[in-house]
Amino acid sequence: MQLMSTIQSAKTAPALLELSAGNWRLAVLVGLVVSALAVVALPASGSFWVVGAMSALVAAAFAVNAYRRRYYGGLLVAPAIAVLFVMNIFPLLWSLGLSFFAYQSNLQSIRFVGLNNYIKVLTDEVAAPANWNALINTAMFAVCTVSVQMIVGFLLAMLFAKQFPLRKYLLILVLTPMMLSVVASGVFFTYYYDPTFGILSYVINSLAGGQFIVMDSKAGAVAGIVFADAWMWSPFVMLLVLAGLVSVPRYLYEAAAIDRVSAWRRFWSITFPYIRGLLMLALLFRTIEAFKLADLVIVLTKGGNDTMTISYHLIRIANEQNKTSEGAAISYIILFIVIVLTNLYLYVANPKNREA
Amino acid sequence: MTDRVSFWERIGFRSVGGIAEAGWGRTLVVAVVSFIYFLPVLFIIFTAIKPQGLALSVPPTLSPTSFFGLIPDQFVFTPTLDNFASVFSRVMTAGGQPESTGFDRFFFNSIVIASASVLLALVIGTLAAYGFSRYPLKGNDTYLFIILTTRMLPAIVVIIPVILMFRAVGLSGSYLGIIMLYTAFNLAFTVWMMKSFFDELSTDVEDAARIDGSSEIKVFFKICLPQVIAGLAATFVFGLILTWNEFLFALLLTGPDTRTVPVAMNQAVSSGGRGTDWTLLAAIETLFLVPIFLATFFLQDHLLRGVTFGTVRK
Numbered sequence: 001m002q003l004m005s006t007i008q009s010a011k012t013a014p015a016l017l018e019l020s021a022g023n024w025r026l027a028v029l030v031g032l033v034v035s036a037l038a039v040v041a042l043p044a045s046g047s048f049w050v051v052g053a054m055s056a057l058v059a060a061a062f063a064v065n066a067y068r069r070r071y072y073g074g075l076l077v078a079p080a081i082a083v084l085f086v087m088n089i090f091p092l093l094w095s096l097g098l099s100f101f102a103y104q105s106n107l108q109s110i111r112f113v114g115l116n117n118y119i120k121v122l123t124d125e126v127a128a129p130a131n132w133n134a135l136i137n138t139a140m141f142a143v144c145t146v147s148v149q150m151i152v153g154f155l156l157a158m159l160f161a162k163q164f165p166l167r168k169y170l171l172i173l174v175l176t177p178m179m180l181s182v183v184a185s186g187v188f189f190t191y192y193y194d195p196t197f198g199i200l201s202y203v204i205n206s207l208a209g210g211q212f213i214v215m216d217s218k219a220g221a222v223a224g225i226v227f228a229d230a231w232m233w234s235p236f237v238m239l240l241v242l243a244g245l246v247s248v249p250r251y252l253y254e255a256a257a258i259d260r261v262s263a264w265r266r267f268w269s270i271t272f273p274y275i276r277g278l279l280m281l282a283l284l285f286r287t288i289e290a291f292k293l294a295d296l297v298i299v300l301t302k303g304g305n306d307t308m309t310i311s312y313h314l315i316r317i318a319n320e321q322n323k324t325s326e327g328a329a330i331s332y333i334i335l336f337i338v339i340v341l342t343n344l345y346l347y348v349a350n351p352k353n354r355e356a
Numbered sequence: 357m358t359d360r361v362s363f364w365e366r367i368g369f370r371s372v373g374g375i376a377e378a379g380w381g382r383t384l385v386v387a388v389v390s391f392i393y394f395l396p397v398l399f400i401i402f403t404a405i406k407p408q409g410l411a412l413s414v415p416p417t418l419s420p421t422s423f424f425g426l427i428p429d430q431f432v433f434t435p436t437l438d439n440f441a442s443v444f445s446r447v448m449t450a451g452g453q454p455e456s457t458g459f460d461r462f463f464f465n466s467i468v469i470a471s472a473s474v475l476l477a478l479v480i481g482t483l484a485a486y487g488f489s490r491y492p493l494k495g496n497d498t499y500l501f502i503i504l505t506t507r508m509l510p511a512i513v514v515i516i517p518v519i520l521m522f523r524a525v526g527l528s529g530s531y532l533g534i535i536m537l538y539t540a541f542n543l544a545f546t547v548w549m550m551k552s553f554f555d556e557l558s559t560d561v562e563d564a565a566r567i568d569g570s571s572e573i574k575v576f577f578k579i580c581l582p583q584v585i586a587g588l589a590a591t592f593v594f595g596l597i598l599t600w601n602e603f604l605f606a607l608l609l610t611g612p613d614t615r616t617v618p619v620a621m622n623q624a625v626s627s628g629g630r631g632t633d634w635t636l637l638a639a640i641e642t643l644f645l646v647p648i649f650l651a652t653f654f655l656q657d658h659l660l661r662g663v664t665f666g667t668v669r670k
Binding site: 095183338 | 377380385386387389391394397399400480481483486488491503506509510511512513515518519520524536539540572597601602603621638645648649652653656
């Protein structure tokens with residue numbers, strides 16, 4: 001019996017591939033419908049296998065079709081798209097599905113609840129305050145650390161914007177913090193901040209005269225985390241801004257020197273237009289990364305002193321408390337915020353919109 | 357190069373070149389600033405060469421030399437290399453209990469996971485970049501943008517389903533799972549960076565080879581690939597910087613056998629509290645930093661292009 005079905009499936013698979021390669025738009029449609037049915041009707045692990053098989057079939061059909069029609073471009077791109085689909089896009093779709101169900105990863109029951117998860121995480125008397133608090137903390141962290149990074153990164157870039165002796169060697173010194181792992185620097189910042197033997201506390205103590213514990217209050221803890229994060233990632237902003245500064249053609253400055261344009265004016269009308277786009281890109285990346293701020297918090301405060309961020313909160317809810325679908329709902333709310341922010345940035349960065 | 361206006365030009369990027377010269381005065385100013393910026397790293401490196409007992413001393417010991425009398429003698433210690441030796445010989449305690457695996461295992465894991473995923477991303481991503489560059493599809497910009505958004509997505513949004521998915525297929529705690537995940541995360545950078553390298557090649561030689569009857573595969577391997585070797589190396593290093601130190605996914609998706617160094621470091625510290633062996637940790641971090649530091653130093657100029665996704669051409 002087992003043998004028979006194996007033989008049959010070995011025969012039907014190429015035929016199925018043949019059929020779907022010919023009508024691959026139809027194959028995508030069938031794949032989507034079967035996947036949607038599987039997600040609704042089967043428990044999570046079962047639906048994974050069905051959706052996985054469907055997407056593999058559709059990808060194979062696409063590849064066969066592309067090869068026959070000599071779409072080499074499609075063939076070359078297909079593996080990358082397949083990997084991204086399996087590891088990024090499919091998980092995202094799956095969690096979108098899960099956010100409409102009541103599901104806990106430690107229980108097998110699954111039940112459709114529509115938008116209830118979203119309503120619960122935003123308005124529930126028990127669950128919502130912690131979520132809102134984490135979200136507000138994240139926003140605060142994002143504003144503080146991104147603005148510090150932009151300023152420090154910009155100033156560093158101005159320093160490195162000219163060619164001077166030993167430039168290459170000095171640049172690598174500034175780039176090193178970015179290469180340290182968050183854990184490595186985070187762990188050592190706990191060492192610097194330590195009230196008894198920490199170097200930073202030692203300096204503050206000997207200056208102020210009294211005992212000062214950096215991580216003891218919310219303001220101190222926030223400042224400590226922002227300081228460490230900004231120190232690590234300002235070099236990233238610097239690299240982007242530097243790329244812009246280096247690309248400004250010299251003859252513009254020479255012309256400005258002849259016309260005796262003031263330094264301020266020179267910056268606004270020559271330099272700034274060249275780095276505006278890259279500044280926006282830096283701002284965009286750093287803001288998105290700020291939503292990820294969890295590792296430093298885990299290492300430095302473990303969420304103590306009201307420094308819980310949304311990422312860390314989400315990990316706790318989904319991984320430690322097993323409230324999977326609530327976590328999925330929260331992550332989609334974050335995704336929504338990030339998409340809105342991204343589009344806002346792109347809108348502002350677009351010169352056409354700016355001139356209008 | 358196509359003469360259509362690209363997405364990046366539309367949002368305000370332009371590509372031109374030029375850099376002014378400055379003298380030793382600038383060097384002096386930048387040296388002071390860079391040194392201050394580098395101090396926390398320097399402290400880690402100095403801690404790594406401190407003798408065991410001195411890590412927690414008050415007043416803190418700062419430096420192995422007095423820097424020509426700049427640092428008072430009470431802050432100076434005699435350097436030692438013992439800590440580096442003990443990274444690979446000692447048994448670390450994690451979770452309060454003695455553990456049989458040392459950091460040699462975690463270093464091995466880090467090397468395997470990071471290099472395998474970056475190499476995989478490089479192979480898949482280079483093919484895709486070549487495809488995007490030479491055989492533009494309908495809606496090319498859209499595909500490229502979709503690939504970029506997978507990098508822009510905050511990782512936490514993907515974390516929950518990935519954890520579930522890995523549990524469902526039994527991949528959590530395995531090498532394969534974490535390698536595949538990192539591969540996906542490196543792909544976006546790889547495709548964008550390699551595309552910018554391929555775009556800069558002149559297609560004349562390729563066309564000549566095609567006329568002489570070379571197959572498409574031969575054109576790719578014999579003509580295009582040798583010209584972008586430096587680009588491949590830079591992309592490899594860039595992926596390595598991103599992957600080598602990744603913490604969050606490693607924390608959630610590696611098991612005791614596949615734990616990477618950052619995760620092991622965190623566990624060693626969070627379990628120990630005051631008992632943390634700081635000199636040993638500093639030695640681990642220093643060792644962990646060395647390969648990435650050297651690689652970055654030698655490929656600096658190419659890396660700049662990776663950070664900016666090739667939007668600024670020099």
